[in-house]
Amino acid sequence: MSSARVPTTLRRHDEALARFGGFATSYVDAMWVGDPLADAFVADLAALGHGRGMRMLRRACQSGIEAVPDAPDSLRALFAQLDADPPWLDRTTITHDSRYVARYTRQAGIVLGAASLVSGYANSAASRPLEMTGRYVENAGARTVEVASWLQAVNEPDGLDRFSPGFELTVRVRVIHALVRADLRRRPDWDESAWGVPICQAYLAYTLVEFALIPVRSMRQVGAPYLPHEEAASYARWRYLGHLLGIDEALLPRGAAEQERLESIYLLTRPPVDDYCRALVASINTDFLVPEIEQLVPSPLHRWAPTVVQAMERLFLGDEIADELAIPRTRLVAVVRRLGPALGLGNALLDRAVFTLPWRARRGRRYQEQQDARLRRDWGVQHDLVDASPGGGRPHPARGDVDGQVGSGPG
Template identity: 25%
Template sequence: MIPTEASLDALRLAGDELADATVATLFERGEVGTFNTLMRYVSTAGAPLPDGLPEVAREYLHVTSAPPSWVDWTEMEKARLFFVDNNVHITTALSFASMPACYLVPHVAQLLSATHGLKYPSKRMAETGQFTVYLMRPDAFESGSRFIPAAQKVRLLHASIRHHLRRENRWDVEALGVPICQEDMIGGQMFFSMLVLDSLHRLGIHMSTEGAESYYYAWRVVGAMLGVDQDAVPKDLAEARRFLDLYMLRHMGPSEEGVELTRQLIELYEEVVPGTFFDPIVSALIRHLVGDTCADWLRVPRGTWDTVVKAVPQLLGVLETVEDKSPLGAWALDRLGQLTTVFELSSLTRGRVMHYAIPEHLRKDYGLSTTVSPKRRWSPPPAVLDH
């Protein structure tokens, strides 16, 4: 399916019917607080649901308790091994490319500021990191796993945001479409899959087409579990490229919320990196992965590390050579990658498990700027031609 302006416009009018109906009923019956309290005890797949859980929530959890019937488990295992082999690189791409890309979509940046607040980027980063780690565990879809309950809760979280913004008339549906609409959900899926693969390529990581396709396939499964319309989602990397390019052209641009979220993200990771000498590498990595135009929109600081970070692909190439030629070296690097990911996640979560809950209220000071236009387009810099 080739995405068009018309097809993407249609996706802006669609949300997630099942999750939206569930959340609406919980609010109508005043059961959101009860649901959130009891759902803190539902953290693993297959665990008995607690007594007193609202019936509408119980039904939703039953319907969404299993992955799609079409899942190819051989592909999912390939995706898991791809993640294990590249976990530190994927974590880097998620942190320094995928998250800033979200901030490059003005209406998404404003929505994020409404749900988490501009002062707490660590919450969203911790939730995203924890969600990805849950996904790539061998038992992700088995009894006792944490991934399925996390997906169920995130889906309801998205629905609750749609509920609040529309009920309180704090979102211009006519101009911007439904909040967290199908187009934006698929766009987010592209940021966490296709953009990650782009970033690995930019970092000089050698990966097979088969591995890349499997990784993308895993995020298709994630999208299905988060309520993404499978008739609209790109089915392969070629379709994903066309969707991502058109989505970027339609929506990417500068915004004050995007700038502030990026600043907070940079400060957050400067705290994670030990000492202060390497602090500038955070900004340099973001600029390297998203490009100068997007980095300037986000006001990512420039510095001397901008040049140094361009040597990262050569360094990673040396490490890959060691990994290819030495089984012990491969084990050591994989172990280092696992420890790096765990360290980063534990730093963001402060060692706690992140609980996804339905917010009973959004930020009181939230207000969507009326200056944001759905027709605001990204105008790439003109190509430089050699004469």
């Protein structure tokens, strides 16, 4: 393929071709591609029934595809890919080299919201599936808890093992993407000529940047720098997670340099911000990030929490994107920018005392467990991902309760 077809909302395509050559062609071509293996399984759910098919998926995750004797060929093909470890995968090194990263759990939670998630909202085409499923603005806290549940599982020491909860959650995330993709492609209000395929390969690949490159960089900015081998382990972990999520090898970044290239072309060509992008940011700030900052500071300082969030977002995103997202300007950015290196120096010195790493990591994991319990209580979230969320609210394709899908096929 060549980039003869370009989504009409994409910007600076000619400049991207001049700067990135063949990679730009692959990147734009990927906007017309979903996930053939997961999409084929989702297509079979019409005959299988949503509930029955999703139970098959879980059983295959937990016990292997051999435990599903009546599995359709599409599910067998999907697990043939999932069960075949790529030759570059080294689970042992990834686990060993990231065993103490939980010492920075407090900072990582803020970075997840203010840097990783918000960075994805500066693209109206990539954000459109969230808008059209009504999944975020209606309940930013619950959606963020779901994302955090997945991230916590895949970052556990055994989170990449074949029969781990992290593996199952990742496969379910992949199928949730395919369910949303199938639903949106049936809808007349999905403008494929403008946005490309829903949750396309190009924007799916960028999520690895959101969860690896951006956190590594942002943690340095807030004074919680990972050690070099921990950064390398993060890129290796997310390379494998990208493989499990169905990202094509041509786009799957192998390390920091290729993630930086992917970020550069994404930022250069991203469709413009729209009102929904701004509503996403306002929602996560009001419903999630500001309350989280309030948890970390004494009550007399709570009135400053919105300004602190805005300062961090401007630091992480830069003024151009922050202006587009209508994040107010604040002089507190300069304070946060200066505070980060000072905190970083102190933490770097502490990291040199190697004997402190295990107990700091244990303390971080305890905090993480406490926060997870609190957030689930505060937001009334008992499930892990949206496919297991209770009905009663707005229908969602991952639950099988979208028009035309309820009860389809034998249950």
